[in-house]
Amino acid sequence: MRTVWWEKGKVILINQKKLPEEVVYVECEDYHRVAESIKTLEIRGAPAIGVAAAMALALAVHKSCATSRYALDKELTEAADVIKATRPTARNLFWAVERILRKAESIEGDVSEAVEGIVKEALSMAEEDVVANKNMGTHGATLLEDGDVVGTICNAGRLATAGEYGTALGVIKVAHEQGKKVSVIALETRPVLQGARLTAFELKQDGIDVKVICDGAIGYMFYKGMIDKFICGADRILVTDDCYVINKVGTHTVSIVAKQYDIPFYVAAPLSTFDFQHSLEEAEIEERDSQEVTNIGGRRIVPHGVSVLNPAFDITPPEFVSAIITERGVIRPPFKMNLKNIIS
CATH class of the missing domain: 3.40.50.10470 (Translation initiation factor eif-2b; domain 2)
Known part of the structure; x- marks a missing residue:
């Protein structure tokens, strides 16, 4: 079972406030909805909100209408500020935001190349988390x-x-x-x-x-x-x-x-x-x-x-x-x- 994942340009997560009575999925079509899920504990747990934060930033650029890297980077920074303001204690959330911002900075291509690179990085972070937890176990x-x-x-x-x-x-x-x-x-x-x-x-x-x-x-x-x-x-x-x-x-x-x-x-x-x-x-x-x-x-x-x-x-x-x-x-x-x- 996955807790949070990327599907057809959306972030899907299990609404943990509904458990154990029912399994309900939240479809997040923009990063603000992911931020709301983090803040209200629909998704919680330090590694989980770290992955959700990365996917929220991927969603921000995926949905962006920016036509220049300057505009895209500006939107990404604004989204990062929103995500960082959700919950202050868990280190993983800030680690994930910082990693995505570093990735964006390292991409020298145009808007489409930046979007592709950021989405790929967020998805890689989710897979890395699963592997890390198995190794930890x-x-x-x-x-x-x-x-x-x-x-x-x-x-x-x-x-x-x-x-x-x-x-x-x-x-x-x-x-x-x-x-x-x-x-x-x-x-x-x-x-x-x-x-x-x-x-x-x-x-x-x-x-x-x-x-x-x-x-x-x-x-x-x-x-x-x-x-x-x-x-x-x-x-x-x-x-x-x-x-x-x-x-x-x-x-x-x-x-x-x-x-x-x-x-x-x-x-x-x-x-x-x-x-x-x-x-x-x-x-x-x-x-x-x-x-x-x-x-x-x-x-x-x-x-x-x-x-x-x-x-x-x-x-x-x-x-x-x-x-x-x-x-x-x-x-x-x-x-x-x-x-x-x-x-x-």
Whole structure:
């Protein structure tokens, strides 16, 4: 299953807000519609919105009526600004925009050659994502043993990527394909319930045993020895600060409790998630709409007049991370130094 793809000059994506009740596809005929999908979580997950961002820019030039490179480049820059304004935290989105802009700059031909080159680059990025996730799963599966029960938070499966495998769930899926009997305990992941809705949906489709727990039950699961390993994805990893991990809010809490009970805590992320430029102080944590917390199923549960804090992500220091799984291999502490080794 692909999460987002290019078809006859349109960007098609699965509307993840409708899952698991129904599978609905969104047809995006212009980049503004892709931007809306990213902003409203119709598509979410750092690698997925990176691919969607690249395809949005491809769509911008594909639909352009520009007759000169100057005009086309101007429209591309305007589209890039719109896409970058959708969600501020995930590194993959900005990485994808930067890569497409570099590609456009490198093309010396006319308008048609530029459009062809940009569309081809975006499609290549989608295919690269699938391959990277399969490789990540292969490397990460070496960390799982037959019979392991693996905990996870949010959704870091194929729905969070271009499709097929995913990051954290990709590790579990490859282990399953290798014949290891692994099962999963998924945190429901308030307030949007990506774990209960999306992770459980994916794993059920793949025939992998999964149980859902409320977020607050994770300490009890560790205490009772019901989880052997924990794997999550990442939205941004800050390399300059020895790889602080920004991921779904609640991740840091899980990492603290995992360390208390000596449970390995792994992060699975492609290299496009690594931020080599910004410091911890510069990281922007997205604050989402308060209604995600105040309302459930269209009904308000929080008394009127009570304010809400709704950070979408938190930050896990590297000392709580056992290893980071990438498409190039597994990185152990010290992360910054060992990351350089696998890149080189």
